[in-house]
Amino acid sequence: MSQFNSNIRSSLLRTAYCILGLLHAQRATHACPERSRGDASRTTTLPDLSILNCRVQLTKQKADNSISDTFTIELSGSIRAASESDYATVQILITDATEGTDRAKPVHSQSKQWQMQDAPPVFCYRADLGRLPNRVTTLSDWTTVAHLNLDWLLFPHKGKRTLQFSTSVLSSQNGQEIAYAECLFAYENPAFGYVDLQENIHRAKSLAVALAFAVSAADNKMYHSEVQLIKNWAKKELRIENSELRNSTFYILHSKLEEALDHAVGFFQKGNQLDIYKVCKEIVEIAPLSERYDILDLCLQVARAKGTVAAEELVVLKYIATWLEVDMDRFRAMMEKRLPVNIHQVKDAKVVLGLSSDMGKERTRRQLNKQYRQWNSRVTNADPEIQAQADQMLRLIAEARSQYVG
């Protein structure tokens, strides 16, 4: 299911980037008949000064009392001005050409200041170079023209990337490109890229559906209400957002999704089990904390869908919360809201009150006092349901105190 969905999205994205790449290549071809191509890894060789050359270095720059990682762009070679005393501007674009220049993806900018005006959020750096002293100006040494703070940039992918830096010198009079140079630079991106993030969102949602089914199947019975809830969630969250697709592909995708969901139900109904730990581990790697809470909330909704929650479901939920590395107090607060104690098939004080076997008497006493303080203040709530829940919790707390503290 997720594979299918992700394939469609990937192909869409690929198509989009191909078009972008083509447009970029066409514009450059028209503007600059004399083009040079360098490789940052070969910058030690002497450049040809008859054309413009560029190179990139990863440096650290100090700004506003902090030190930032920066791409330093240097140029050397010749710039031919359209007229005497022409003023020039430098423009730098970056693409991720790891998969080849024909499949290059643009680097984006998080800062509006460095976004291409007619194609945001594509990164585009522009800065005045000043007046060119001659009709043909030759930079005989490597000359720094820009420091690109890495904080501005959003790469398409994480990991080892080959970046292509396209540097144009533009005439300030008419915006015509008067010189161009490009170079490749190998860079290891430590963070997820924007394409990764999109794919991660989708992947995390697919994994969420799997976890939700695992919760539903925890008591060895998948209720219609639980399955329906998961299906509705999946249809809402994994839908194709592109409006053009709604007419043509949407219905195919919809039926494929339905088919995949039914397949998942069948998988669990046959008694198969999911490696919940593995799924959670992957989610932790790709999803931010806020999304992990959303996934947990889906699982809690599934647990309550049939009106009661089984002890086995509570156990699975606790594992999921632990492995999703969320704050356990926050998880308990979510549980209290989604799964009030009156719908628990087995009222296990340890689960409900956050007690564990390794707690000594003193820690148990403190935990129970904390819980008491919380529920005692809710017992006069205007909502009768909350009142009833608080009453039940206070009884459980008192019983647990009797049993475990004495």
Add this chain to the structure above:
Amino acid sequence: MSNIVGIDLGTTFSELAILNAIGKPEIIPNADGERLTPSAIFFDEDSPGVIRVGIEALNARHLNAERSVRWIKRHMGDANYRKEIDGKIWTPVELSALILKKLKQECSVEHGEIHEAVISVPAHFDEVRRKATMDAGASAGLNVIGIVNEPVAAALYYATTREVFGKVLVYDLGGGTFDVTILDVRGPQIEIICSQGDHALGGMDFDQKILQMLEESYREKFGAALITSDEDRAKYEDEAEDIKKTLSRRPVAKKMLYGPAGSMKVEITREMFEESIDSLIARADILVEVALEEAGLEPAGINKVLLVGGSTRIPLVQQRLEKMFGFAPDKTVNVDECVALGAALHAGLTTLRDKPEAVPAGIASGLRDIILRDVCNHSYGTICAPLDKETGRRVIQNRIILKKNTPLPCETSQMFYTMSQGQTALEITITQGEDADPEYVNKIATHKFELPPGRPAECPIKVTYRYDVNQRMHCQFQDLQSGRTLEVDFCLDHDGQSRQVGIQEKTSQLEHVTVQ
């Protein structure tokens, strides 16, 4: 001279005390000569228009439970509770007013017209329940000049009549509610440090445990239910209460059970009883610990434990306290009466502060040295939408501005900021409760605060809450840039004309009701 009285409107019993000529409080017996009046009501079917309150009503429950009401205090402020008698719907406020009317009219016979009174409430009662209690007083024709927390009233009485000094813990386990209050007593100067309460822990819960034992014994022997009607239940509830009282004096209580399948003799030992109430006592222990935590004290930091309320006669209660604190609790005054006596003292202090000319010289001299400093009973806050540090998302949250147990009078401010550019209004919600989650707090007022247009986000709004000794709260929301303010006042006894009109209607309705 008008009488200065205090009333303990209890779950099981109610009492009225009056300040004598030298400012000492005295319990006024009812028409039957009893110092305690059962908080029970019976709508007499044989004498239409007559409503019986007290011991007669208590006994009548066994004959016609449907027309009886008991433990109405547990329902005070509950908008869903209704009792229908002969087509008329009675609310908890009206039913409580009948009890107060009985106390008022019977005291008035010997002592002249009773008009102004202070009524005691459990420390944990929220604003709604406190207002409901005041409404009940007003409906009974009383001018309720104040509300006092039961443990505070008890402590006031103790502190002014006994040798008490230092950190004092008042353990108030009554018929239906339980409060723990910690005070700092320095001669006649009494400072409340904190109060904690449990609304559903009291003598009636212990009675229920005994009742369960009776029912189980009967079922075990006859395989049948002991209780088959509301009247049976009423009868055995009272039997259970009797057994509980017996077990406070003797190790064994014996009773005859007359059920539909036959009769049997049952013996309940103190040990059995103590085992059955173990979780309830554990709940009481927790509340004591929570109060100590709130006060920042260890048990060793408490100099005296004062007992209040009939349920403190249970030996296990006293043993647990002795074990926790290392000394026996003080039980030198009548635990059933000290709340009413203290409420009368509080009424005297209130009158002396608000209308000193109305207080006779003898009473004024008796009260002159007493200084009582109370605390805020609950936390008050407002709803806001801060950024969650963990998730980076905005979350709707209740932010406490005035914290529970802050000494009165008090004032505190916090700064908030508008969320969006061009924001022209704020939805103001004033809350009462201890939770950060808005779902778990009571929203006591909502208002719209208009702001000037065309401004950026993050404009500062200063929120100030002020609470005075008369339990009046003033809330101010101030837009610092424009100087615009929104002011909201809360007062237990004056919260709008419509309510006053409603009370007057109820008062005139009750005037035509004969309470005996």
